[in-house]
Amino acid sequence: MEIRGAGRIARAAAEALKETATSSRAKTPAQLMIELTRSGQKLKEARPTAVSLPNSINFILGGASKGLTRSTKMGALRKMVIRLSDDFISRSTNAVSIIGEIGAKRIVSGDLVLTHCNSEAVTQILLDAKSQNKEFQVLVTETRPRYQGRLTAAILARNGVDVSIIPDSACRLYMHEVDRVIVGADAIASNGAVVNKIGTSMIAVVAHETRTRFFVAAETYKLSPRTLLGDLVEIEERSPLEVVSEKWMAENPGVKVKNPSFDITPPEYIDLIITEQGVFPPQGIVFLMKELYPEPLPLTFE
Ligand code: RUB
Numbered sequence: 001m002e003i004r005g006a007g008r009i010a011r012a013a014a015e016a017l018k019e020t021a022t023s024s025r026a027k028t029p030a031q032l033m034i035e036l037t038r039s040g041q042k043l044k045e046a047r048p049t050a051v052s053l054p055n056s057i058n059f060i061l062g063g064a065s066k067g068l069t070r071s072t073k074m075g076a077l078r079k080m081v082i083r084l085s086d087d088f089i090s091r092s093t094n095a096v097s098i099i100g101e102i103g104a105k106r107i108v109s110g111d112l113v114l115t116h117c118n119s120e121a122v123t124q125i126l127l128d129a130k131s132q133n134k135e136f137q138v139l140v141t142e143t144r145p146r147y148q149g150r151l152t153a154a155i156l157a158r159n160g161v162d163v164s165i166i167p168d169s170a171c172r173l174y175m176h177e178v179d180r181v182i183v184g185a186d187a188i189a190s191n192g193a194v195v196n197k198i199g200t201s202m203i204a205v206v207a208h209e210t211r212t213r214f215f216v217a218a219e220t221y222k223l224s225p226r227t228l229l230g231d232l233v234e235i236e237e238r239s240p241l242e243v244v245s246e247k248w249m250a251e252n253p254g255v256k257v258k259n260p261s262f263d264i265t266p267p268e269y270i271d272l273i274i275t276e277q278g279v280f281p282p283q284g285i286v287f288l289m290k291e292l293y294p295e296p297l298p299l300t301f302e
Contacts, residue, residue, distance in 0.1 A: 004148070006186045006222055007120050010052035011092050013043045014085040017060050021081035029068060029077045036061055036081065048234040049195060049262045051187035051224040056092075059221070060084040095219040095276035100124030103182070103217050103274045104132060111136040111179040114171070117197035118148035119184025121217035123155055125274070126182075130161050138163040139174055143197060145242040145259065168199050172206045181207045185218035185273075189227040190289055192267035192282025194218075195235070198260055204269035216265075216282075217274045223285065225293035236261045 003012045020039040026032035040057040047053055063084040068077065103125030107113065113136060115122050126138060138156055142165055143149040149165055156163040166174060181203060187195040194200070194216050207214045224233055240249065240257035249257070267282035280288060 001146070005118060005120050006050040006052040006184070007092055007096060007219060009047055009050045010056035010221060011089050013040075013053050013056045014060060014088045014092075016043055017057065018082050018085035021078045021085075024078075026074070029072050029074055032074065032077055033061075033065065033068065036064070047236065049186045049236045050222075051195075051226075051233065052219070052221050055221040055223075055225075056088050059088050092219060092221065095221075096120055096124050098276040099217050099219065099274055100128040102276075102279065103215070104128035104134075106180065106215065106272075106274070107134055107136055108179075109135045112139065112177050113137070114139045114141075114174070114178045114181045114203070115152060116141045116149070116168075116181075116183050116200055116203055117143045118151040119196075119217065121184050121219065121274075122182050123152060125217055126156060126161060127159055130156075130159055136162070139166050139178065140164070141166060141168045141171065141199065141203070143199065144168055148197070171203050172209075175206045175210045175212055178207070178210075178212050180213040180215060182215045182217055185216050185222045186262055187224045187233045188216075188218060188222050188273065188285055189224055189233060189264075190286045191227075192270065192273070192285045194265045194267075194270060194273070194282070195233045195262050196265065198263050201263045201265040201269070204265040208269050213271050214265075214269060215272045215274055216270055220275050220277055220288065220292055223289045223292065225289060228286070228289060228293070233264070235263070 003009055020036055024032050024035050026035050040061050043057060044054050064081050067080050099121045107129040138161055140149040140153045153163050153165050183196050183200050185194045185196050204214050238259045238261050240259055243257050243259050270282045273280045273282055
């Protein structure tokens with residue numbers, strides 16, 4: 001959790017592979033590939049829900065294995081991995097800024113926008129809208145149990161956005177005043193369902209009730225190609241100590257604590273998915289996914 005948010009996680013994985021390639025003592029390209037594959041596997045296990053993580057690793061290692069021939073020398077392989085990592089990182093940061101540009105068009109002066117958790121893509125949209133001198137207000141949920149909403153609120157306030165934090169449980173009370181909800185994503189399934197911070201689906205249901213627009217902002221490497229084959233996205237379960245203290249647990253030994261970190265919002269509750277490739281209704285995501293990932297399981301690194 002020192003590195004959090006699906007986009008940052010993906011870029012950190014790319015940095016880590018670059019680091020492996022740079023510092024490896026492998027003597028042959030084959031040894032280096034084995035080492036990189038092990039690093040990639042370990043990185044993938046770090047956060048099971050953010051599909052940006054395996055997508056980033058597969059982009060780099062898949063690219064390296066495609067570019068590898070019998071005559072490739074160690075130095076060349078190292079350089080290739082470094083170049084692919086840098087390429088992923090710059091595509092990722094570029095995608096966030098394009099999403100900012102596209103998404104800001106959807107915000108108009110006078111809007112009340114609600115967001116949940118802390119998403120770089122959503123924050124970029126709001127900051128871009130602000131820099132275009134649009135005057136709007138933002139409600140940010142606290143996002144229990146780790147309060148990532150405070151991060152979002154602090155960034156927005158520092159940039160002059162009129163922002164208020166509300167308890168997660170106050171969403172329904174305010175929803176009739178909200179013009180649009182914008183959230184990020186950790187993974188998007190082939191049917192357009194969005195996996196994001198726990199509580200997102202509850203907000204989507206409430207938005208549906210009041211016919212409030214519900215947008216998702218996500219780079220295309222959040223699309224989960226494995227879901228084309230019927231795989232489900234794993235939901236990370238975090239420590240009960242994020243919810244209650246160790247002391248409280250000891251005093252109440254009969255109480256079990258559950259702490260799922262993400263939930264799934266079905267496509268029926270989503271109006272639009274904003275990506276760096278344009279905006280899509282959730283039902284259209286499958287076509288983008290097939291175009292971007294023509295071979296959903298192309299690698300031996302899975
Ligand atoms: C963060 C979270 C964010 C998505 C998208 O959860 O759910 O909404 O990761 O973020 P956590 P981004 O804090 O548990 O990692 O747009 O920055 O990729």
